[in-house]
Each structure stands twice: as C-alpha cells, then as structure tokens.
Amino acid sequence: MVDVLGHLGMALVWLAPAWYFIDERQTAGAFVAASFWFGMLPDVDLYLSQWFAGIHHHGIFHTVVAVTATAVVVGPLLGWVFAELDDRTEWFSTRGVKNAYALGVIAVWVTGVAHLFADMLSAPDVSTRIEPLWPLVKGPIVYMDVLWYQSWWATWGLFILGVAVNVGAWYWKRESDDSSASLTASE
Numbered sequence: 001m002v003d004v005l006g007h008l009g010m011a012l013v014w015l016a017p018a019w020y021f022i023d024e025r026q027t028a029g030a031f032v033a034a035s036f037w038f039g040m041l042p043d044v045d046l047y048l049s050q051w052f053a054g055i056h057h058h059g060i061f062h063t064v065v066a067v068t069a070t071a072v073v074v075g076p077l078l079g080w081v082f083a084e085l086d087d088r089t090e091w092f093s094t095r096g097v098k099n100a101y102a103l104g105v106i107a108v109w110v111t112g113v114a115h116l117f118a119d120m121l122s123a124p125d126v127s128t129r130i131e132p133l134w135p136l137v138k139g140p141i142v143y144m145d146v147l148w149y150q151s152w153w154a155t156w157g158l159f160i161l162g163v164a165v166n167v168g169a170w171y172w173k174r175e176s177d178d179s180s181a182s183l184t185a186s187e
Contacts, residue, residue: 002122004040006155007115011039012162014114015107019169028173030085032166034078035107041070042115058128062119065135067112071105079104122154 002010015032022028045061060066079101086100116132131138 002118002151002158003155005159006122006157007039007043007118008036009155009158009160009162010114010118011036011111012166013158014110014117016162016165016169019166019173025170025173029170031082031103031107034081035111036162037111038074038078038108039111039115041074041108041112042067042119056128058119058130060134062116062130062132063134064113064116064132067109067116070112071109075105075108076101077104078107118158122151 012032015035018031018035019025019028022031042061043057045055045057045059048061049055049057055061061070079099082100082103116130119130120132
C-alpha cells in the first residue's frame with residue numbers, strides 16, 4: 001500500500017484520459033482537480049473499523065463491488081457539484097458533456113479502482129491482501145508485490161507522475177485548442 005500521496009497520484013494517472021474526452025481545457029482541469037481526491041475513498045474502512053466490528057482495512061471497501069456502489073451513491077453528488085459549477089463559473093462547462101451526474105459517477109469509480117490497483121501493487125508484503133473481485137472471486141486475483149509497503153519513492157513517484165501527466169495534458173490541450181482556433185479563424 002502506498003501512502004496517501006501515492007493513491008492520489010495513481011488517481012491522477014487514471015484520470016488523465018479525461019483530457020482527451022472532455023472538450024474544453026478548463027472543464028477537463030476542473031474535472032481532474034475535483035475528482036482525484038476520491039482516490040482515497042476505499043480507505044474509509046480505516047475509520048469505519050473503529051466503530052463497526054467486522055470491518056477491516058483491505059476488506060469489503062477494497063472491492064470493485066463496493067467501489068461501484070460508492071460511485072453510484074457519491075458520484076451523483078459530485079455530478080451535482082459539476083452542474084452547479086456550470087451555472088456559476090466559466091471554469092466548468094457541461095457543454096459537450098451529456099450528463100454532469102454521469103461524470104461524477106465515472107470520476108468516483110475510476111479513482112476508486114485506481115486505489116485498488118495501487119494497493120494490488122504494494123499490499124501483499126506486509127498488509128492484508130485485497131480481494132478486488134470479491135464476491136465473484138474469493139481471494140486475491142494476482143500477487144503483484146511490485147512496491148514496498150509505504151515506500152516513499154513509490155508514493156512520491158506516483159504523485160509526481162500523476163501531476164506531470166496532467167500538466168502535460170493541460171499543455172497538450174492548450175496546443176490543440178490553439179490549433180483548432182487558428183484553423184477556424186483561417187476559414
């Protein structure tokens with residue numbers, strides 16, 4: 001398991017394709033900035049385990065089923081924020097986006113699955129192994145002990161990679177926006 005920054009970095013990496021699919025640069029930037037925080041959502045089990053017996057870290061909340069259920073419940077709230085931003089600011093425009101609520105669900109689901117993947121890369125050595133496909137598949141699906149538990153270089157490396165990919169996408173989107181504007185102006 002990487003630390004918090006590593007999970008947020010993995011969420012940033014997994015959200016990077018949004019720059020390709022969302023038409024406006026500011027909207028893509030606002031989407032990524034508002035969404036990557038949900039990369040920590042599966043770790044809600046750390047807090048819930050203090051209040052409820054039977055809940056443990058890397059348990060039910062670290063499954064695709066739980067991530068999907070959370071995305072269906074929390075995602076529309078994030079979508080509502082996106083819709084409100086559309087009404088109040090130029091930084092987020094749902095023009096070209098069919099449904100802000102669907103964007104919210106996608107954001108929470110993608111970042112949750114990114115969290116599971118980061119834990120699959122690093123959890124097996126010291127921590128409890130996750131069973132991401134439970135209840136369909138009992139037990140871990142693959143052992144990928146690639147990163148050491150709470151490795152500072154993996155944590156910072158993932159975060160720096162996530163930031164770099166999104167900054168690169170920001171500039172790529174600016175270049176593509178500038179090219180389309182110049183093509184439109186010349187016609």
